[in-house]
Amino acid sequence: MTALTLKPAGTAGLRADAIVVGVAKGAASSKGLPVVAPGAEAVDQAFGSKLGAVLKSLGASGGEGEVTKLPSPDGLQAPVVIAVGLGAVPDKDAESGYGEETLRRAAGTAARALAGTKKAAFALPVEDAEQAGAVAEGAALGAYSFDAYKDNGKDGKDAKGPLGEALILVAKPRDKAFKAAIERATAVSEELNRSRDLINTPPNDLNPEAFAAVASAAAKEHGIKVQVLDEKALTKGGYGGILGVGAGSASAPRLVKLSYTHPKAKKSLAYVGKGITYDSGGISLKPAGHNETMKCDMSGAAAVFAAVVAASRLGLQVNVTGWLALAENMPSGSATRPGDVLKMYSGKTVEVLNTDAEGRLxxxxxIAKASEDKPDAIVDVATLTGAMVLALGSRTFGVMANDDAFRTSVHEIAEESGEPSWPMPLPADLKKGMESTTADIANMGERMGGGLVAGLFLQEFVGEGITWAHLDIAGPAFNEQAPFGYTPKGGTGTAVRTLVRLAERTAAGDLG
Known part of the structure; x- marks a missing residue:
């Protein structure tokens, strides 16, 4: 786990294993010479004010995500300089220089390059507390690694390990706003990384009971009330959807309620997470090639868990309840079959036409249970449909809602947090495809627009008069490609920062 420390901006005499500086793309008039960004003045001087020329001679351009390692010249205590590309130089009219997401990605890229380093100083262009927090967050997220199941030798000496400590260099380290930004970055990044650990844990070690145990332990540690409904309580309560999905597994399902409350809170939020600890598709078995990453199908529940704990650590003046709907979807003689009808907690009946459309169940x-508390808003998070991946790709999640203004707010908050999203509609005409001659509704509808159909299905279970949004994170929840920025390969922890920022905005009274 990477420690984040605020330090004065001077770099020349700073003792660290490496210093990270930013460089931007130079204008055509400068013949492509990389521009040394603010914060790197002392390092540039140590290179005789020719750092840009040195970098160009090594083929560097200052392009975003570009990393160049240099041995330090005389005058610097740190033996290594890491120059990370920031992309284009900000317009002169830009009020605060480089954008927060640009700095977050640059810090994350550098942190990945510094794996195995004990201490690194980040001298990136920071002008305000928000930018300092972005650098800190990017460094902590970029330094993440999941090595719990790797053989690193008996003594662990072969383990490269993540970056140990990141020193965030700013001009005003004693400023309360800067300190608060670093503390926030620490809490959010640590909980987001915890969600990544859960997503990356193999399903033979993370079944619903094990997930519930992890959530319970964290809740008790951070003063969060926790309630776990086991299979007996679920049966007694009539949770037909959760029980139906978990019926084919030897590991029984769970519904976990995490309640963070603040004595001065005026608003309440309910977060609901899909927690399918492994999704085989059930009787509607997934084809070969689609099973290997299905341990990530609990990413929504992991995000909700992390967000509630982060809200508690930050002491936000808002009540936040997290609901983790945990089950394992397996085929067996006791599994739910296509054609079965489930009686849901709400009282509605659902004809199951495809057991691989289990998340919505x-x-x-x-959602129906969360509605009973009458929260000001419900937000569910789920790796719900492949259709959303086809629509938006692997880095953007879809946002649907029963209120256009709320959908816009959630989308804007996601973008502000560095999590790409896109507002999606809920066309009423698609409801017709879910009509059933046997039950109140079917769990499948038209194939085209499948992601929207799933959203329409969920809307049927939202309590009357409650504002609701649905985040389909199927694309960005699990990165199967190469790492980029502060995003690792594997579990990403997407939606955690959106949920935390939503809670912050609600606490501040910025949302109606």
Whole structure:
């Protein structure tokens, strides 16, 4: 786990294993010479004010995500300089220089390059507390690694390990706003990384009971009330959706309620997470090539868990309840079959036409239960549909809602947090495809627009008069490609920062 420390901006005499500086793309008039960004003045001087020329001679351009390692010249205590590209130089009219996401990605890219380093100083262009927080967050997220199941030798000496400590260099380290930004970055990044650990844990070690145990332990540590409904309680309560999905597994399902409250809170939020700890597709078995990453199908529940704990650590003046709908979707003689009808917690009946459309079933029960508390808003998070991946790709999640203004707010908050999203509609005409001659509704509808159909299904279980949004994170929840910026390969922890920022904005009274 990377420690984040605020330090004065001077770099020349700073003792660290490496110093990270930013460089931007130079204008055509400068013949492509990389521009040394603010914060790197002392390092540039140590290179005789020719750092840009040195970098160009090594083929560097200052392009975003570009990393160049240099041995330090005389005058610097740190033996290594890491120059990370920031992309284009900000317009002169830009009020605060480089954008927060640009700095977050640059810090993350550098942190990945510094794996195994004990201490690194980040001298990136920071002009305000928000930018300092972005650098800190990017460094902590970029330094993440998941090595719990790797053989690094008996003594662990072969383990490269993540970056140990990141020193965030700013001009005003004693400023309360800067300190608060670093503390926030620490809490959010640590909980987001915890969600990544859960997503990356193999399903033979993370079944619903094990997930519930992890959530319970963290809740008790951070003063969060926790309630775990086991299979007996779920049966007694009539949670037909969760029980139906978990019926084919030897590991029984769970519904976990995490309640963070603040004595001065005026608003309440309910977060609902899909927690399918492994999704085989059930009787509607997934084809070969689609099973290997299905341990990530609990990413929504991991995000909700992390967000509630982060809200508690930050002491936000808002009540936040997290609902983790946990089940394992497996084929067996006891599994739910296509054609079966489930009676849901809400009382509605659902004809199951495809057992691989299971996420909406567990979410429906949890959303209906969450609605009983009459929160000001419900937000569910789920790796719900492949259709959303086809629509938006692997780095953007879809946002649907029963209120256009709320959908816009969630989308804007996600973008502000560095999590790409896109507002999606809920066309009423698609409801017709879910009509059933046997039950109140079917769990499948038209194939085209499948992601929207899933959203319409969930909307049926939202309590009357409650504002609701649905985040389909199927694309960005699990990165199967090469790492980029502060995003690792594997579990990403997407939606955690959106949920935390939403709670912050609600606490501040910025949302109606």
């Amino acid at each position: 567990v979410l429906a029960d949890a």
